[in-house]
Amino acid sequence: MPVVAIDDPDDPRLAPYRAVRERDLVGRQGLFMAEGEVVLRLLVRRGRFPLQSLLVSERRLEALGDLVADLPADCPVYAVSQAVMDGVAGFSIHRGVLGVGVRGEEPSLDALLEGLPPRALVAGLVGIANHDNVGGIFRNAAAFGADAVLVDPATCDPLYRKAIRVSVGAALVTPFARAASPDALLEGLARHGFTILALSPGGRRSLSEVRRTARMGVLLGTEGPGLPDAILGRVETVRIPMTGDFDSLNVATTSGIVLHHLAMQA
């Protein structure tokens, strides 16, 4: 499909790209927004989510020629001036490339866990509403070869624009499923034979003592309140030892330390 040059900022084909930030807040009904060259290359290469269209600033068109050439024939590429791009999106898109992806149907928690290999590592996120943290956890999950991520209803959407960006595209790579509640997340892992670890500053065992089992699930909660007591009371709790007077770790960093520890025992 040839590149379509568009001059008119009111062209209806640009509608999905209008007011990007406001749309972030209300969601996109079956679609998601991906931004930046690295993320879009990954999206196209993996092919897990179809791309509905691509919007490219004219000044980036040449540099992105091979990306455009790799697109399926039914994905239009709209080329606009940087001014039209920024005007339509509502802020400066300095990366010069946006894409609208199609979510497709998400696997159920059971279907996802059922399909994993006998030896598998899964992260379970409970109440993690911060997009940077969710993106950071996905990045670490992909870097250390975690097989899946499960999210509870209070955790933010992994396909939120900023979460995808912070994940450097890992949210488009590592499969995820949503649990109906923190309990359902925990019970799903147990039902599929996962040993469950819950990270907590007051955890019973130090991470360095933890030995990898074949199927292992790691639960992570928010930085302030942490995981609910109802969860901590039901599973093995694990702490990362810190210096006495400054025991504060970011949850994405925590995920990196834990997944690295477990991946090294693979």
Next chain:
Amino acid sequence: MPVVAIDDPDDPRLAPYRAVRERDLVGRQGLFMAEGEVVLRLLVRRGRFPLQSLLVSERRLEALGDLVADLPADCPVYAVSQAVMDGVAGFSIHRGVLGVGVRGEEPSLDALLEGLPPRALVAGLVGIANHDNVGGIFRNAAAFGADAVLVDPATCDPLYRKAIRVSVGAALVTPFARAASPDALLEGLARHGFTILALSPGGRRSLSEVRRTARMGVLLGTEGPGLPDAILGRVETVRIPMTGDFDSLNVATTSGIVLHHLAMQA
């Protein structure tokens, strides 16, 4: 010193709080801006940097009563409406508390390293211009008991407002010094008996093989280009093994994994 209520947004005593974000960009000549209750409590409790004044939204005054009571007698507290606070600062200060700190004289790199104990862990940052990453690295340094952080000229100021915030105040806790160049940073560590590790995706040894020495310095570079070849050629290089097709870690997460590994061998 009693709390001073101020109604007039043009009151000259509010001058240091004017246009916070614009000031972030040009610097504050001997001062720095700290924000939020957690950070300001740490600033006052540690006492490493004097507080020049505190600006509190009236609605937060009661909750922060003990913080105000702990201030030295020469530190004025200005109480303003949230509207005046937001108007003066130039954006919504939803945390409701700001403070201006005094930098004081920074130690030289040699003075800082000289004063460390025989067993010491130091992080050295080269070219890390991103405030989130510098803040995140300081947070990990404090959490894992690193004794100091060294920064090269291309690394952002640890006392930049956002770096302090992301560090959750750790930038006010862990001592730091500036090196005149990446070479001077490396040579300073060597001169003071530090074994030097340079983190790099292509590093020769895997992190899990690294054994802690008494004085150990860990060099971290930017995520894209990494540490300069001139540095990588002169010291032991270390990698964090990742999954083949997604080898991408955030540099703050990297610092957490490495410092945790070394702190566990203390």
